[in-house]
Amino acid sequence: MVLSAAETAAVVRLAHEERVAVTPRGLGTGLAGGSVPVQGGILISTELMNRVLEVDANNLMVRTQPGVRTAHLQQACAEPGLYYPVDPASLDDCSIGGNVATNAGGARAYKYGVTGDYVRGIEAVLADGSIIRYGGKLHKNVTGYDLNKLLIGSEGTLGIITEIIFKLVPKPRYQVDVLVPFNRIEQGVELCLRVIRDSRLMPAVVEFIEQGGIAACNQVLGTCLPFADAAVQVLIELEGNDRQQVLNECVLLGETAMQLGAREPLVADNPTDQERLWTARRSIAKTLKQIYPQVTAEDIVVPLAELPATVELVAGLQQKYGVPIVPFGHIGDGNIHVDICRTISDDADWQRVRSAVVDELVDLVLARGGQITAEHGIGSAKRHLMKRALGPAELDVMRRLKHALDPEGILNPGKVLPEQE
Ligand SMILES: Cc1cc2nc3c(=O)[nH]c(=O)nc-3n(C[C@H](O)[C@H](O)[C@H](O)COP(=O)(O)OP(=O)(O)OC[C@H]3O[C@@H](n4cnc5c(N)ncnc54)[C@H](O)[C@@H]3O)c2cc1C
Structure with a gap:
C-alpha cells in the first residue's frame, strides 16, 4: 500500500x-x-x-x-x-x-x-x-x-x-423519483425513449429494472421494490430548484406513462422513500450474485434507437438458452447491463452456454452500431473481444501509445489490449 x-x-x-x-x-x-x-x-x-x-x-x-x-x-x-x-x-x-x-x-x-x-x-x-x-x-x-x-x-x-x-x-434543490411499472417490457422501453426524445424533460436518471432484477432484490433484501409482478419498472428522477415545476413535470411524466399503459406510478419525494428505492436499484448486481453461484456481467451500449430491438434480443436469448438473463441499468444512455446467471451445474455445459450467449449478444450489438462496454471496461475479462470490437488500425494506435509510455510493458500487463499473434 x-x-x-x-x-x-x-x-x-x-x-x-x-x-x-x-x-x-x-x-x-x-x-x-x-x-x-x-x-x-x-x-x-x-x-x-x-x-x-x-x-x-x-x-x-x-x-x-x-x-x-x-x-x-x-x-x-x-x-x-x-x-x-x-x-x-x-x-x-x-x-x-x-x-x-x-x-x-x-x-x-x-x-x-x-x-x-x-x-x-x-x-x-x-x-x-x-x-x-x-x-x-x-x-x-x-x-x-x-x-x-x-x-x-x-x-x-x-x-x-x-x-x-x-x-x-x-445541486438542484428538489429531487423527485418516479417508479413506473409496466406489464410489458416494450412499454417501459418506449417510455424511456419518449421521455428522452419527445417530452422536453431533462431527468437526472432514466433507469430500468426488469422482472429478474426486481425479484432478486425482493428475495434478498425483503420486499423493497413495490410492483413485484411487473415485467419492468422504469425509474425516472426529475429535479430542479422550483418545487412546483418539478411536480408539474412529474404530472407530465405520469400522463405519458399512462398513455403507454403503465400501472399507477409510485412517487418518492422524501429522503426515506428515495433511499429505499435507490438501495434496491443499487443492489441488483449484488443480489443476483447472492442468488446464483456465478454471474457473467455484460455491459453493452447501443444507439438509443436500437434499444427496443436490443431488449427484445436479450429476452430471446433467455428463451433460446434457458438460463436467466437479467437486463437492467442505464437505459437513458443506451447502456444495458446484461447479467447471465448460472443455473447449469456441469462446468463444461455452463461454459458452452455462457460463451454462446455472449457471442450472440456481442455480434448483434456490434451489428447495430453498439459497443461491448460502456462503463465497466475491458480489463482481462473482455480482452478477447477487442479484435471484434475495434479495427486493426485503431488497435494499432492503442498499441503504439502503450509502447511509447510503457515500452517494457510492466504496467498492468494482460489487460485491455488483446494478445498479439
Ligand atoms: C455492485 C457493483 C456495482 C457497480 N456499479 C457500477 C456503476 O454503476 N458504474 C460503473 O461505472 N461501475 C460500476 N461498478 C464497477 C466498479 O465499481 C467500477 O469499475 C469502479 O470504478 C472500480 O473502482 P475500484 O476502486 O474498485 O477499482 P479497482 O477494481 O481496484 O480497479 C479497477 C481498474 O482501475 C485501475 N486502477 C484503480 N485505481 C487506479 C489508480 N489510482 N491509477 C491507475 N489505475 C487504477 C485498476 O488497475 C483496474 O484496471 C460496479 C461494481 C459492483 C461490484
Whole structure:
C-alpha cells in the first residue's frame, strides 16, 4: 500500500529497472478483472491514499487522493453545498481513482455525464517512475495533448493516478423519483425513449429494472421494490430548484406513462422513500450474485434507437438458452447491463452456454452500431473481444501509445489490449 506519489514512483522505478509487472488497485470492485495481477509481480494499492485534500468552493473544484471512496467524496463536497454527481452503484465501496481509471458512469450519467467529464487535473506516475501533472483548477484547457483524457479509462495500463482535481456543480434543490411499472417490457422501453426524445424533460436518471432484477432484490433484501409482478419498472428522477415545476413535470411524466399503459406510478419525494428505492436499484448486481453461484456481467451500449430491438434480443436469448438473463441499468444512455446467471451445474455445459450467449449478444450489438462496454471496461475479462470490437488500425494506435509510455510493458500487463499473434 502506498501513501504518496513519491512512494509510488519509487516502487515503480524499481519495478521498471527489474522488469517486474505492476498492477494498480483501488478498492477491487471492478467488474472486468482490471486490478487482478494476472501476471504476478507487484500490486500497488491506493487504499491508504484516502484523503480529500481540498474542497475549493470559490473555484467549484475538489482536489483528492485516489483511494477516497466515491460516496465520501460526494459527502465532502455536499458540506459547502456543492455536488459531485457521478454515482456508480458501487459508490460506497469503490475508489475515486478506480472511477477515473475505468471512466465510471452511474445512474445520473444521463444528465450529468461520467467521471471523465469532471476531471480537470491529474497527477500520475508513469511506467518509468516519472511523475506528471496535467491541468488544474481550470474549467477549460487545451494546452497541448490532453493528458487527462489519455489516462481516463486507461485501466491502470498507462499510469498510476495519485491525485485528481474534479470540477463540481451546484445541486438542484428538489429531487423527485418516479417508479413506473409496466406489464410489458416494450412499454417501459418506449417510455424511456419518449421521455428522452419527445417530452422536453431533462431527468437526472432514466433507469430500468426488469422482472429478474426486481425479484432478486425482493428475495434478498425483503420486499423493497413495490410492483413485484411487473415485467419492468422504469425509474425516472426529475429535479430542479422550483418545487412546483418539478411536480408539474412529474404530472407530465405520469400522463405519458399512462398513455403507454403503465400501472399507477409510485412517487418518492422524501429522503426515506428515495433511499429505499435507490438501495434496491443499487443492489441488483449484488443480489443476483447472492442468488446464483456465478454471474457473467455484460455491459453493452447501443444507439438509443436500437434499444427496443436490443431488449427484445436479450429476452430471446433467455428463451433460446434457458438460463436467466437479467437486463437492467442505464437505459437513458443506451447502456444495458446484461447479467447471465448460472443455473447449469456441469462446468463444461455452463461454459458452452455462457460463451454462446455472449457471442450472440456481442455480434448483434456490434451489428447495430453498439459497443461491448460502456462503463465497466475491458480489463482481462473482455480482452478477447477487442479484435471484434475495434479495427486493426485503431488497435494499432492503442498499441503504439502503450509502447511509447510503457515500452517494457510492466504496467498492468494482460489487460485491455488483446494478445498479439
Ligand atoms: C455492485 C457493483 C456495482 C457497480 N456499479 C457500477 C456503476 O454503476 N458504474 C460503473 O461505472 N461501475 C460500476 N461498478 C464497477 C466498479 O465499481 C467500477 O469499475 C469502479 O470504478 C472500480 O473502482 P475500484 O476502486 O474498485 O477499482 P479497482 O477494481 O481496484 O480497479 C479497477 C481498474 O482501475 C485501475 N486502477 C484503480 N485505481 C487506479 C489508480 N489510482 N491509477 C491507475 N489505475 C487504477 C485498476 O488497475 C483496474 O484496471 C460496479 C461494481 C459492483 C461490484
